[in-house]
Amino acid sequence: MTNNAPLLVIWHSRTGASEAMAVAAANHPGAQLIRAAEVTPDILLGAGGYLFVGPENLAALSGEMKEMFDRNYYPVLGQLEGRPYATIIAAGSDGQGAQKQIDRIATGWRLKRVAEPMIVCFSAQTPGEILAQKSPSQEVLKDCSEIGQSIIEGLSCGIF
Numbered sequence: 001m002t003n004n005a006p007l008l009v010i011w012h013s014r015t016g017a018s019e020a021m022a023v024a025a026a027n028h029p030g031a032q033l034i035r036a037a038e039v040t041p042d043i044l045l046g047a048g049g050y051l052f053v054g055p056e057n058l059a060a061l062s063g064e065m066k067e068m069f070d071r072n073y074y075p076v077l078g079q080l081e082g083r084p085y086a087t088i089i090a091a092g093s094d095g096q097g098a099q100k101q102i103d104r105i106a107t108g109w110r111l112k113r114v115a116e117p118m119i120v121c122f123s124a125q126t127p128g129e130i131l132a133q134k135s136p137s138q139e140v141l142k143d144c145s146e147i148g149q150s151i152i153e154g155l156s157c158g159i160f
Contacts, residue, residue, distance in 0.1 A: 002063075005046060005047055005048030005049075005155070006030055006031060006032040006046075006047055006048060007026070007028075007030060007031045007046035007047065007048065007049050007050070007082035007148060007152050007155060008031075008032050008034060008039075008043065008044070008049070008050050008051070009022050009025050009026035009031055009032065009033045009050075009051045009053060009148065010022075010034055010036050010039055010050060010051070010052050010053065010068065011033070011034075011036065011040050011053040011054060012035065012036040012037075012053075012054040012055065012062050012064040012065045012068075013054070013055060013090070014055060014057070014092070014131075015052075015055070015131070015132065015133050015134045016063070016066070016119070016133045016134055016135065016143075017055065017090040017122060017134035017135070018053050018054050018055050018088070018090045020136050021053050021088050021090065021120065021136055021140065021141065021144040022053040022088070022124055022140065023050075023147070024136075024141040024142075024144040024145045025051055025053065025088065025144040025145060025147055025148030026051075027070060027145060027148070028145070028148055028149050028152050029150040029152075030118055030155065030156060031068060031148055031152060032047070034063075034142070036054065036064045036065050036067070036068035037064055037067070038130065039068045039071075039072060040072070041072050041075035041076050044072055044076050044080065045076060045079060045080075046134065047054065047083070047112070048083065048084075048155045048160070049083050049084035049085060049151050049154075049160060050083065050084070050085040050086075050111065050146060051085070051087070051088065051147065051151060052065065052086075052087045052088075052102050053087070053088040053089075053090075053144075054088075054089065054090070054098065055089070055090040055091070056089055056090070056092070056094070056097055056098035056099075057097045058092040058095040059094070059098075059126075060097045060098060060101060061097070061098040061101040061102060062098070062112075063151050064137070065095055065098075065102075066101070069105050071104070073105065073108070076109070077108070077109065080109045080110065080111060081110040082110065082112055082113075083109075083111055083112065083160070084111070084112050084114040084151055084154060084155070085106050085111040085112070085113060085114065085117065086113065086114055086115035086117075086118075086151060087099060087102050087103075087117050087148055088118045088119075088120070088147065089097070089117070089118070089119045089120065089145055090120050090122065090134070091119055091121050091122065092121070092122060092123070092124040092125060092129075092130055092138075093119070093121055093123065093124075093125065094100075094119075095119035095120075095121065096119070099117050099119060103117075111159065112149060114150075114160060115147050115150065115151070116155060118144070118147060120136060120140055122134050124137075130143065
């Protein structure tokens with residue numbers, strides 16, 4: 001059985017890094033790129049799987065990503081079980097706080113992780129470095145693209 005519903009690549013970015021990684025991941029037929037602020041319950045329900053791409057801010061999930069989960073969590077609760085998900089986090093140094101938050105939410109939705117967490121550390125430690133625009137390397141963008149493509153293939157083959 002195949003799943004023709006798209007991979008939903010949900011993103012938020014302040015410095016451009018997460019946006020660039022989300023665009024790379026969604027640059028395939030079968031993917032839909034959407035900013036976290038625009039996600040609705042109907043959009044979530046129409047997707048076959050999810051790739052959450054965002055920054056870690058102050059050791060936690062960015063506000064816009066958290067708001068997306070807050071706004072949509074209960075309206076879709078009990079309706080997403082078993083759908084695949086993966087994550088890409090842009091971090092200054094660690095990324096684990098944001099990663100853990102998404103995983104806890106995904107556990108509540110009963111989503112199924114299908115790729116190892118990808119945390120890209122930009123080693124930004126000063127206010128200037130943290131606020132500066134960032135460009136992921138071509139290697140990182142290639143890895144993001146491969147994650148997106150892998151999930152799309154899994155959906156289309158009925159693996160997920």
